[in-house]
Amino acid sequence: MDKYENYISQEQQEAFERLLLDQMTAEEKASFMKKLNADSMLKKQFEEFKELFFAVEEAGLRNSMESFHTTFKAGDRETTATKNKFYWLQIAASILIVLSLGVWFFVKPSPNEKLFQHYFTVDPGLPTVMGTTNNYDFYEAMVDYKQGKYDIAIRKWEKLLLENQHNDTVNYFLGSAYLAKGNANKAIGFFKTTLHTDTSIFSKEAHYYLALGALKNNNTEQAIQHLKMVADEKSEELLKKLQE
């Protein structure tokens, strides 16, 4: 400490402090400033003290800023957590894409499958007007069928089938329901039974759906045979495509 100029007196320091802490009265301040401007040594000492004073304040502000920043620290953690969450989601999404591509590669639709999808529409079913029939159970199932509740419709119609195994209408709609569900083999069985009734009003449709069922099973030959039995515009168009 002796190497440098002596430090100011305690009284001097306290006077400087009072000025910097704005604790002087206007009069006091004016007289102090006058003295300061007249005395270059005092002025130098004051400037030096001011720097030290500011350094202390700055250290205080640095401490305080850490607490000002704590709210952002909490926010940061959230951000990081969100980032991590998205990071994992991204990985999960990538894996999913790779898997989907793999699955698609192995089960990608065959040309016949594509034709099936293009030409298949679910049979709209029969109108269900209350009171026009006493075959209540059949039409109740028809309501389910029309609502896309194929499993319920199938259960109800299969019950009816126990009483009358060769009913073309029940067989036809059971076939339709199974095909709508994507079960071509079961559907084919029921459509074939429909055709056992020679004069069935559903024979044309049954052949068309049999052709589609065959397509779904990738059996082009059988699909062609059935289409030849239908002979309407849509069937001929599909037939052409199959024969190409």
Added chain:
Amino acid sequence: MGNALQNTTIQLVTAFKNNDQKVMQAVYQTVFPKFRSHVFKNNGDEDQAKDVFQESFISCWRNVKNNKLKENSNLEAYLFTIAKNKWTDYLRSAHFKKTIADNGVIVMRSNYEDHADEHEMEKKLNALHTAMEQLGGACKKLLIQFYFDRKSMDEISKDLQLNSASVRNKKYRCMEKLRALAMKTKHNG
């Protein structure tokens, strides 16, 4: 925070001069998110945003105390501008280092006319900063309570369980020590 936004510049300036921590906190928390977005958009991360912003806050606060803020200027906008400029400077300096490393050519920075003054000032502040770091915990706490927190002698005496004469003497000795440390650093560095 809303009140701080409505405060006039004069009120904010007075609050900064008196180290009003509530007001400073409000300003800090209003401006930092804006600056952070700016840093994120300009190749920076959270830690860099915090460091540069705190340095900027110190600069802003110091300039306000030295009456460098022009009348009628918005303190928050002023703080944001300082921070933005410091960020640009930070990016340039990183690029500057890279340029030297890549081709050994030193690119002159022409947009800093008073660079020498700035450097001298920085050196002085660093010496003081180092001195504060070297000052013992008890001295540091006492001085901060007086000069930054602006606590009264009564409060501090009570806190330290000492009479006011002892506290005054302690404060004097601590400042003397701080000055000695700062001079040592300045002369050696």
